[in-house]
Amino acid sequence: MNISEGMKKLLYIDLNRKASSELAVDPRLEENFVGGKGYGARILYDLLPAGCDPLAPENLLMFLAGPLTATLAPATRGCVVTKSPLTGTFADSYFGGHFAQEIRYCGYGGIIIAGRAEQPSYIWIDDGTVEIRPADQIWGLDTFATVEKIGRIAGSESVKTACIGPAGENMVSYALINCEYNRHAGRAGTGAVMGSKNLKAVVLRGSETVSPANPEAFMAAVDRAYAELADSEDVKNFNIDGTPASIDFANAEQLLPAYNYFDGSFEGAAGLNSEAQRRQFWLRNVACAGCPIACGKVGLIRRGRRKGLISDVVEYETAAMMGSNLGLSDVREVAYLVKKCDALGLDGMSAGGVAGFAIEAFQKGLITAAETEGKALQFGDSESVDYLLDLIASRRGLGDLLARGVKEAARELGDGAADFAVHIKGLESPAWGPRSVPGMALALATADRGGCHQRAFPILYEVGGEWDGKMVERSALEGKGIIVAHLQNYLAALDTLVKCDFAQYGITGETYCQMLEAALGRPFDTTRLMALGERIWNQVRLFNLREGFTRADDSLPKRFSEEPLPEGPYQGEKISGADLDRLLDDYYTARGWDSAGRPAGETLARLGLDQLTTLVRAPDIE
Amino acid sequence: MNYLRGEFDLCTGCEACLLVCSNRAAGGYNPRLARLKVFRENENLINRPLVCTQCENPFCMHSCPVSAISRAEKTGVVLIDKEKCISCGSCIKACPDQMIRWDKTGKADKCDLCAGNPLCVQYCVPGALKLVKKREVPGK
Numbered sequence: 001m002n003i004s005e006g007m008k009k010l011l012y013i014d015l016n017r018k019a020s021s022e023l024a025v026d027p028r029l030e031e032n033f034v035g036g037k038g039y040g041a042r043i044l045y046d047l048l049p050a051g052c053d054p055l056a057p058e059n060l061l062m063f064l065a066g067p068l069t070a071t072l073a074p075a076t077r078g079c080v081v082t083k084s085p086l087t088g089t090f091a092d093s094y095f096g097g098h099f100a101q102e103i104r105y106c107g108y109g110g111i112i113i114a115g116r117a118e119q120p121s122y123i124w125i126d127d128g129t130v131e132i133r134p135a136d137q138i139w140g141l142d143t144f145a146t147v148e149k150i151g152r153i154a155g156s157e158s159v160k161t162a163c164i165g166p167a168g169e170n171m172v173s174y175a176l177i178n179c180e181y182n183r184h185a186g187r188a189g190t191g192a193v194m195g196s197k198n199l200k201a202v203v204l205r206g207s208e209t210v211s212p213a214n215p216e217a218f219m220a221a222v223d224r225a226y227a228e229l230a231d232s233e234d235v236k237n238f239n240i241d242g243t244p245a246s247i248d249f250a251n252a253e254q255l256l257p258a259y260n261y262f263d264g265s266f267e268g269a270a271g272l273n274s275e276a277q278r279r280q281f282w283l284r285n286v287a288c289a290g291c292p293i294a295c296g297k298v299g300l301i302r303r304g305r306r307k308g309l310i311s312d313v314v315e316y317e318t319a320a321m322m323g324s325n326l327g328l329s330d331v332r333e334v335a336y337l338v339k340k341c342d343a344l345g346l347d348g349m350s351a352g353g354v355a356g357f358a359i360e361a362f363q364k365g366l367i368t369a370a371e372t373e374g375k376a377l378q379f380g381d382s383e384s385v386d387y388l389l390d391l392i393a394s395r396r397g398l399g400d401l402l403a404r405g406v407k408e409a410a411r412e413l414g415d416g417a418a419d420f421a422v423h424i425k426g427l428e429s430p431a432w433g434p435r436s437v438p439g440m441a442l443a444l445a446t447a448d449r450g451g452c453h454q455r456a457f458p459i460l461y462e463v464g465g466e467w468d469g470k471m472v473e474r475s476a477l478e479g480k481g482i483i484v485a486h487l488q489n490y491l492a493a494l495d496t497l498v499k500c501d502f503a504q505y506g507i508t509g510e511t512y513c514q515m516l517e518a519a520l521g522r523p524f525d526t527t528r529l530m531a532l533g534e535r536i537w538n539q540v541r542l543f544n545l546r547e548g549f550t551r552a553d554d555s556l557p558k559r560f561s562e563e564p565l566p567e568g569p570y571q572g573e574k575i576s577g578a579d580l581d582r583l584l585d586d587y588y589t590a591r592g593w594d595s596a597g598r599p600a601g602e603t604l605a606r607l608g609l610d611q612l613t614t615l616v617r618a619p620d621i622e
Numbered sequence: 623m624n625y626l627r628g629e630f631d632l633c634t635g636c637e638a639c640l641l642v643c644s645n646r647a648a649g650g651y652n653p654r655l656a657r658l659k660v661f662r663e664n665e666n667l668i669n670r671p672l673v674c675t676q677c678e679n680p681f682c683m684h685s686c687p688v689s690a691i692s693r694a695e696k697t698g699v700v701l702i703d704k705e706k707c708i709s710c711g712s713c714i715k716a717c718p719d720q721m722i723r724w725d726k727t728g729k730a731d732k733c734d735l736c737a738g739n740p741l742c743v744q745y746c747v748p749g750a751l752k753l754v755k756k757r758e759v760p761g762k
Contacts, residue, residue, distance in 0.1 A: 001650070071651050072641045072745070098637070105652050144665065157662070158654070181666040209650025226747075285748060286666065287636035289653075292747035294634040298667055310665045 001208050003067050003519045007035055007109035013123060013130065014621050015197055016057060016115030020130040021619040023112065029615045032608060033539075034516075034532060035066035037092050037495035039110060040081025041539040044090055046616040047112075050546050054085035054189075055171060055196040057116035063103060063162065063202065064111075066498035070104035070210045072222050073515045074229060075291040075503035078103065079495065080185035082193045083547075086173040086350070086405050087426040087450040090543045093176075093190050094454075095162075096288030096500065097183030102160035105206030114618070117198040122150075122163075126205050135200040142166065142343040143178035150203055163201035164191040165345025167393040171195045172403040174350035174428070178342065182296065182312035183288065186347045188427055188449050213521025221514035225507045229292055232506035238295040239285065241274035243316035243502075248273050250320065250432065253463055254570045255440075257325040257433050259379055260356035261422045261559050264433045265568055268329020272319045276331045281311055293502055301332050311335040320431030321352025326359065327379030337385050344393040350405065351392065353428030355385045357406040358398075360420050366413050371398045422557045424451030425549070435560050436570035437462045439472075439480035442583040445554045446484065448540045454501055456487035477579055481586030486530075492540075493533030535607040537591075538599045542609070551597040554584055623698025625756045626733070626740060628658070628671030632750035635660060635669035639742035639751055646741060647731060657723065657733040658742060671750055673742075674721040674733035676700050678756075682732070685716035690730075697738065698756070704729045 008025040033042045052058045062081045069076045078100020084091035120139040124131045138146050143165040151157045168175035168191030175191030176184045212218035229235045250256035254264030286296030297313040314335050323334040341348040361367040362377035377384045391399030401409050410421035422429045427450025434441035439458030447455040461472045509526045517524040564574040592603035604610045640653035648655035661670045680700045683691040690706035707729045714722045725731035743751045
């Protein structure tokens with residue numbers, strides 16, 4: 001099937017009515033929003049009632065591909081889009097693996113799931129056949145067992161599965177969706193939304209082909225992308241060392257969270273980095289569909305009490321959030337805990353943030369041994385974390401409080417707990433402590449789904465990069481707004497394709513445009529690409545504003561704004577409230593927003609967002 | 623003659639081989655329609671490529687009731703003559719590695735080594751697929 005034609009066909013499944021229907025895409029949606037994040041931003045805005053409870057049947061759970069997904073274009077992915085139960089914002093969570101490709105091989109550009117099944121169910125899509133089946137045989141299983149069991153039920157291991165674990169079933173606010181293996185829509189609680197729909201899994205098998213409009217030009221552009229990846233030093237590093245190479249970098253630059261973000265470097269960092277992981281368990285490189293980078297590194301733990309455990313690379317984010325942030329320096333223990341999160345269906349990043357918060361609350365006497373069955377919660381103790389993960393996934397005792405994330409848990413605990421609850425808009429911060437990098441602080445404060453490092457990563461410019469031909473001064477406040485806005489727009493545009501974060505270090509914007517142009521058979525250049533990204537960013541902002549978010553929510557946790565880095569080369573650095581105000585003013589101006597953070601009329605007009613009345617309507621389903 | 627070899631220790635499971643192969647074999651991308659396979663084993667600890675090795679003693683060739691499968695004299699590649707193929711499925715049943723598939727016209731279809739320069743090898747960045755030399759095949 002022609003790529004453009006496929007992207008115009010969405011599958012809409014209503015679990016209330018146990019029925020499905022094809023949703024023909026308005027050509028203006030495809031033209032103006034392209035796919036992936038763009039589709040999700042507009043569909044959520046058009047179809048979701050304002051103020052909708054994220055766990056109500058009315059919320060939508062979308063699995064979206066892009067026009068380059070499922071082709072030879074190197075390193076493409078898919079995304080889950082929904083309204084987050086953790087933040088209440090728009091949420092887009094990206095996953096690698098092979099699941100998004102299979103959506104396209106089933107003949108669709110995406111799958112939209114509405115309603116709530118009466119009983120635990122799973123969705124089985126076999127080319128054009130869509131069935132909602134009872135999930136009795138898989139409800140309650142962890143994600144690994146679920147994938148295995150589904151393979152057996154389907155009589156084929158080649159089916160592609162997205163599923164939740166017990167944490168998703170119990171609607172833990174930061175439950176993930178597993179897209180086998182070690183690939184997840186991890187952040188912002190997409191798994192809780194799936195659980196709220198009584199939906200255990202979505203299983204796909206498709207035999208449709210995906211064809212670019214102009215095959216020759218497409219191959220030429222793909223070859224260019226391959227060459228650019230091969231020439232990139234950054235990509236080479238991802239191939240050799242994976243993301244944990246960033247442990248050493250972040251540790252040296254005091255960006256690494258340690259002890260619930262108390263510090264920016266960690267004495268045990270050498271136990272978590274790529275070298276340590278290679279020594280302890282790596283065997284070979286693993287890649288997502290069509291990816292020559294292969295940042296995954298799977299292996300078997302060779303020694304110690306976790307001997308024999310199969311683990312993929314302990315990614316930088318989880319190595320930091322479940323490692324240094326919790327005072328853990330043995331990567332074998334961290335690998336065990338991260339795999340446990342994967343099996344239970346918990347986002348390892350948020351879970352690390354929550355565990356760090358709980359341990360500090362215990363130290364400060366806000367959580368007592370009476371609530372932990374006598375167990376002392378301590379940094380540097382993997383048993384404490386192991387115990388907490390079980391509590392959280394099952395929502396047993398204290399786990400019910402912690403299952404709501406640090407923001408809600410701090411509100412409930414009171415007594416100053418909010419002072420060390422490290423989140424932005426409710427999303428536990430990623431592993432990039434921003435106290436010495438104001439641009440990154442701004443990126444985190446303004447990220448659309450809450451504290452996220454993937455919407456813009458200005459650190460690379462702040463630690464010695466150039467912008468517009470000039471060296472960027474790390475500690476400067478001025479000039480960071482335009483950098484952050486530009487990066488957000490660029491990445492939002494690439495998130496429609498759907499890109500991989502690491503591939504874009506090698507593949508240039510021009511080459512992405514050439515691949516897109518050949519795929520869709522219509523002109524595309526970097527000017528259009530940047531306008532697309534800006535349109536999407538504003539569209540999402542309109543959604544979040546409608547949901548009640550304001551400038552006051554573009555904020556930083558107290559730990560970053562009031563507690564300076566305690567030691568090291570950047571000792572004393574923090575981003576004060578006044579600093580953030582200056583950064584925000586600068587950023588809103590760069591965006592063409594008013595001082596309250598609302599897109600101005602002329603900005604919306606420039607992006608064509610004032611003209612686009614409802615583009616998407618739910619199909620009538622009998 | 624040359625034949626394909628797949629190495630599990632180098633394979634990353636990216637399936638670029640399946641994508642390029644399916645595009646050539648089926649006129650569009652879909653790994654399921656490729657003329658080789660990549661298996662996942664043991665929680666993805668292993669990706670195992672499985673390729674047609676142009677067997678020295680090809681069961682597919684011997685099983686064909688209408689002699690539609692033959693070995694090319696110069697290259698040693700085992701080829702299907704689609705004109706002669708009667709779509710009986712004997713070769714598909716005969717190959718234990720399931721290296722023969724139905725094409726969209728309903729004829730048997732298998733790896734032809736892309737006329738000597740296999741796309742799967744060209745796009746295998748980790749070098750897990752190789753074109754290697756095989757000892758001379760005695761005439762049969």
